[in-house]
Amino acid sequence: MTGLRRFTLTAGLAAAILAAGAPAYADSSRCTSDSGCAGKATFASYGEVFTVYDQKADGHSAALLYWLPDGVGPIYVWNHSGNGTSVKADLELPEGSWVTYRVCLGEYGTKQIIASTCGATITDYA
Template sequence: MPSTMIIKKSRLATLAIAASAFTMIATSPAYAWPTEQDVATARPNPDGVPDCARATSGAKACFDEFGDWFYITDRYKDGYSAVALWRVKDANGSVMRGGNVWNRDGAGTTRFKNKDLPEEYYVDWASCVGDYATKDILEDACGPMTRIINN
């Protein structure tokens, strides 16, 4: 086989790999914004009454706007961690901040994380499960997003 033919095949393979990588990035899930990764900790229950996102079989994530507390409950012994997937948006819908708060302490535990989020912005969050070691949220393991205006 002539060497020009090998070079052409090599370039085609490189282009195919690049196109595949671009497709993977372009079709990533809607929650693929830059993220802050936090671990929730055991502490006394904060004083407020949280609003909760719809729970999944493995997780329940709640947010208390008085003090910006996330509550994350691991509901099922499945080998995965419960995680609150969250983002803060301005009035135009632009994501200002976003992240994940992980409860890595196992089934039956509720853990808490305080975040200093801006006032008068939308806070969206969902209950999810994922692999804490890799920080991967399972694609189909999130409930719908819940929204509140953070006062």
């Protein structure tokens, strides 16, 4: 095999291995269980940032509940600023680690979650 063909084959193999070993990134979002999506959260994998939206003037706060791989959780991020607002939470997660979350409505003053409003959980990756 000539030097040029060996280099091309080696470079191609290295690129394939690097591509296969790269972690998958997926941005995701979830809403509360109501059909109007009164509360919503998005997760941006790159940078590990949650954004919690209050999307309905219903007197309730939007609440994000999330769990980490080390068993910590739920951790709460409240958006109590009212309809049409958003709150960001910047996490520091090791690349490739997971975070599981769901969105609910609640009463910020008493820190009470309204369980019947909680949407489905989802797991995403940093």
